[in-house]
Amino acid sequence: MGEALLRMEGVAIHLGGREILSPTDLRVARGEFVCVIGPSGCGKTTLLRAAAGFVAPQAGTVALAGRPVQGPSRAAAFVFQDYGRALLPWRSVAGNVSLALEAAGVAAAERPARIDRVLQTVGLAPHAAKFPAQLSGGMQQRVQIARCLAQEPTLLMMDEPFGALDAMTRENLQDELARLVREQGLTVLFVTHDLEEAIYLGDRVLALRSNPTADRPSLAALIDVPIARPRHQLETREHPEFLRLRRELYHYLGHD
């Protein structure tokens, strides 16, 4: 593995008087795409929030690009499942993307060119003046992704970003995201309930289990996906390695 961009060491998290995440080590290399799966409530979102500095661990350390993470920063950008709530309905597409630049203190004169560039990247430039309610769910999700890209984050966190979309839109966005990640060298932590999505997108898949104990820690498995890129919706999903990984990871989603 190359240089570790994200380094979590012995990170343990308690919430509501309960251990959600038992001590966990994770290193994510620059440019790597790591998917996180596990049954509902096992702490996937909590792991992301800890990596981004939104939750302070009770034990262990988190470092991003060699610096300790001690609170939220613009280095980590979040894409949420609920695009309807993530976007401001009274702002246009360009206005929503602009939010990231305003928050970062980018001068007003510089903003239009940067907004146009990220909208081009996600194929939304012709829709810059529209409002979220005028767009499909997939397009709204692309606005959220564009806003994150405008932030130029070190680490992109995605929490079930395609969970609310129909199957066709989801596949299109998976391929678009994979292309963006490759072209821009992004580093991604991606939570999903969908095992196939995790294998299709990930360089590695991290499986968490619920109710960790000393014998059965939160980190159930961390598995490489040795399938070449670019991947293809039909061929990759029929690849023997894909099917083997699907079988191997199946029981981590609470099917055992």
Ligand SMILES: Nc1ncnc2c1ncn2[C@@H]1O[C@H](COP(=O)(O)OP(=O)(O)OP(=O)(O)O)[C@@H](O)[C@H]1O
């Ligand atoms: N602020 C909080 N206070 C107390 N308990 C919390 C808090 N936030 C989360 N939890 C609990 O921690 C556990 C893990 O939550 P988390 O959202 O990380 O799980 P998840 O794996 O992302 O779940 P899902 O797949 O359902 O989204 C859950 O049982 C949740 O109820």
